[in-house]
Amino acid sequence: MIASFWNPTIRSTHAAKIARRIRCDDWVSQRIAAARECSRALKDASVDALVTHTHRLRIAAREQPSEELLTSAAAAVIESIRQTFAIELFDVQLHAGFVMASDAVAEMQTGEGKTLSAVLPAYLKSLLGRGVHVITPNSYLAQRDQEKLEPVFARLGVTTGILADQADPSVSRKAYQADVTYGPAHAFGFDYLRDQISNGDGSFAVYDRIQNKLPLSDRIQRPLHAAIIDEIDNVLIDDAVSPMILSSRSDQQAADAELHRIACVVANRLECDRHYVADALERTVSLTESGFQTVYKNRDMAVHPQLVRPWHEYVTLAIRIKAFYRRDVDYVVSDRKIRIVDASTGRIFEDRTWSGGLHQAAEAAERLPVTTETRSLARITRQRYFRYYQSIAGMTGTARGCEREFASVYGLAVQPIPLRIATRRVMQPDCVTRTMAEKWQAIAKETRQLHELGRPVLIGTSAISESKAVADALENQGLTFALLNGVQDADEASVIRRAGQTGAITVATNLAGRGTDIALDSVSRELGGLHVIVTQRSRLARVDRQLIGRGARCGDPGSARIYISAEDDLIRLHAPWIARSLLRSDASDPHSVPKIQRQLKTAQTNQQRRDAGLRLRLLKQDHETATLLRRQTQRR
Ligand SMILES: Nc1ncnc2c1ncn2[C@@H]1O[C@H](COP(=O)(O)OP(=O)(O)OP(=O)(O)O)[C@@H](O)[C@H]1O
Numbered sequence: 001m002i003a004s005f006w007n008p009t010i011r012s013t014h015a016a017k018i019a020r021r022i023r024c025d026d027w028v029s030q031r032i033a034a035a036r037e038c039s040r041a042l043k044d045a046s047v048d049a050l051v052t053h054t055h056r057l058r059i060a061a062r063e064q065p066s067e068e069l070l071t072s073a074a075a076a077v078i079e080s081i082r083q084t085f086a087i088e089l090f091d092v093q094l095h096a097g098f099v100m101a102s103d104a105v106a107e108m109q110t111g112e113g114k115t116l117s118a119v120l121p122a123y124l125k126s127l128l129g130r131g132v133h134v135i136t137p138n139s140y141l142a143q144r145d146q147e148k149l150e151p152v153f154a155r156l157g158v159t160t161g162i163l164a165d166q167a168d169p170s171v172s173r174k175a176y177q178a179d180v181t182y183g184p185a186h187a188f189g190f191d192y193l194r195d196q197i198s199n200g201d202g203s204f205a206v207y208d209r210i211q212n213k214l215p216l217s218d219r220i221q222r223p224l225h226a227a228i229i230d231e232i233d234n235v236l237i238d239d240a241v242s243p244m245i246l247s248s249r250s251d252q253q254a255a256d257a258e259l260h261r262i263a264c265v266v267a268n269r270l271e272c273d274r275h276y277v278a279d280a281l282e283r284t285v286s287l288t289e290s291g292f293q294t295v296y297k298n299r300d301m302a303v304h305p306q307l308v309r310p311w312h313e314y315v316t317l318a319i320r321i322k323a324f325y326r327r328d329v330d331y332v333v334s335d336r337k338i339r340i341v342d343a344s345t346g347r348i349f350e351d352r353t354w355s356g357g358l359h360q361a362a363e364a365a366e367r368l369p370v371t372t373e374t375r376s377l378a379r380i381t382r383q384r385y386f387r388y389y390q391s392i393a394g395m396t397g398t399a400r401g402c403e404r405e406f407a408s409v410y411g412l413a414v415q416p417i418p419l420r421i422a423t424r425r426v427m428q429p430d431c432v433t434r435t436m437a438e439k440w441q442a443i444a445k446e447t448r449q450l451h452e453l454g455r456p457v458l459i460g461t462s463a464i465s466e467s468k469a470v471a472d473a474l475e476n477q478g479l480t481f482a483l484l485n486g487v488q489d490a491d492e493a494s495v496i497r498r499a500g501q502t503g504a505i506t507v508a509t510n511l512a513g514r515g516t517d518i519a520l521d522s523v524s525r526e527l528g529g530l531h532v533i534v535t536q537r538s539r540l541a542r543v544d545r546q547l548i549g550r551g552a553r554c555g556d557p558g559s560a561r562i563y564i565s566a567e568d569d570l571i572r573l574h575a576p577w578i579a580r581s582l583l584r585s586d587a588s589d590p591h592s593v594p595k596i597q598r599q600l601k602t603a604q605t606n607q608q609r610r611d612a613g614l615r616l617r618l619l620k621q622d623h624e625t626a627t628l629l630r631r632q633t634q635r636r
Pocket of ligand 1: 087088089090093108109110111112113114115116396397514515516517519549550553554
């Protein structure tokens with residue numbers, strides 16, 4: 001059991017078996033035709049009739065899941081969506097729904113209508129009455145989708161719930177009692193950990209829910225059954241590089257606060273390569289012999305009564321903060337607290353802290369009160385948590401490149417869904433500049449030209465500091481814009497609602513990079529649709545593709561352009577040789593652009609490989625810890 005649970009070959013074989021079925025064109029077209037046929041019998045059915053239909057399917061689901069059940073479920077979903085929104089589900093949406101109902105990943109291009117595609121698998125899995133989790137990368141998308149789809153499910157007699165941020169356990173418990181529960185991935189993971197802590201036997205890392213001794217009625221979650229994951233590459237891959245850790249938090253002043261402050265002063269005196277060696281990719285620092293001598297010059301520090309770790313570690317923490325962590329990029333300061341920024345979504349984590357004293361080093365560097373270190377109460381990797389579901393499925397516009405990891409880690413096959421209609425997106429040639437300052441000017445100029453034509457423009461930046469730089473450049477051009485970067489008070493939903501209107505200019509961090517649907521008004525559609533500006537290539541190509549996918553959706557017109565400068569993070573940190581060749585050549589020479597593009601793509605592929613290696617290491621560690629704990633428990 002444990003061996004098969006961890007065996008990548010068994011998982012990949014399982015994925016291949018599913019893939020053979022869902023890749024069969026005949027199977028798909030027969031299912032779609034049968035569902036359409038069956039939905040005709042339900043046309044204009046009353047709510048009572050639809051609820052009765054669901055009731056019949058629930059009985060059938062308990063007896064034996066079958067192809068007929070799938071067809072009847074699809075028919076009910078088609079009809080409920082038709083009655084709720086007065087629209088007809090497209091074939092590609094049904095196709096994606098069937099793929100997910102078969103426990104696989106549907107790769108459907110951005111803007112093709114994934115939100116509605118998820119209704120079919122969620123409805124089908126809910127028929128067993130054991131709860132379905134519809135998991136999104138963040139709370140905004142969870143709430144938006146639950147509000148939008150609640151009437152569709154209600155018409156079918158299926159209840160929905162939403163996991164609110166920082167909700168009381170009793171409120172979350174109620175949300176989990178619904179047939180379909182929406183929420184961000186971290187909320188599900190942390191509720192699982194909360195239940196394990198209440199269980200109190202500390203063995204949760206090895207034994208899953210079966211082992212939990214807490215009565216079901218006292219747990220927040222029901223036993224994990226089915227998960228449908230939106231933006232599945234973000235949830236299961238990008239965010240899986242670090243485990244979910246539930247910790248006890250205290251805002252009290254740390255006993256060793258003064259030591260962190262002194263460490264900052266010492267760190268400022270040390271020189272890179274002379275006193276320490278820094279690895280910018282791993283964000284690690286090691287002291288040289290000369291560094292050690294300088295750090296321990298004052299011998300009293302080695303035996304200071306408040307030390308909770310060796311003195312030189314305080315100094316290396318302070319150096320790491322100084323060298324690698326940037327305000328308004330990696331963290332923000334608000335209410336005299338450090339708040340971490342999620343690099344992949346641009347969101348600000350309200351309740352997370354760095355561990356191992358790093359958070360305290362950042363507080364000291366920012367001259368804030370230094371708080372007590374959090375104590376880790378429970379942890380779980382995302383890989384382990386999601387494997388506890390009896391079935392998982394998901395959807396994304398960017399699964400390409402992750403197929404092997406999906407198969408070997410989660411047993412998931414990936415099925416690309418054909419485009420409904422050819423995209424009308426015009427990719428403008430990349431714009432290359434030497435410096436950031438030149439880039440901001442070029443972006444402001446292009447924005448003004450498009451704004452004068454009335455076209456809406458979305459400028460997607462990689463960090464909060466960058467969004468502020470763009471904002472300054474636009475203000476210098478006398479342009480009015482909406483800023484969405486997580487630190488301002490603007491209501492995210494209303495900014496997104498206006499972003500596609502004629503003449504709108506929106507500057508956003510990755511907050512608007514995934515899942516957001518920017519609707520055009522009729523005039524902006526006539527004028528050529530949304531123009532998306534990518535201010536720099538991200539370290540992962542999938543993040544760029546998602547941002548570009550905010551425009552030209554569902555057959556709409558639109559365009560996009562990527563800006564590149566020698567000072568971009570991807571170049572600075574991961575491919576400095578590109579900066580050298582860029583500075584040597586004429587940046588405006590169009591012949592040099594394809595070469596730079598190729599080099600940047602290689603840098604992105606290398607990053608993807610490096611991250612995959614990190615996740616593999618984490619998985620191995622997790623497996624080893626689990627095996628060790630299991631042996632210890634058996635010996636007891
Ligand atoms: N069957 C349909 N008929 C008409 N409009 C639809 C249909 N399905 C979806 N849409 C519309 O298409 C737009 C895009 O849908 P949606 O946001 O679900 O796309 P998506 O694939 O999730 O995009 P992303 O990959 O960016 O998350 C929405 O405005 C939605 O209302």
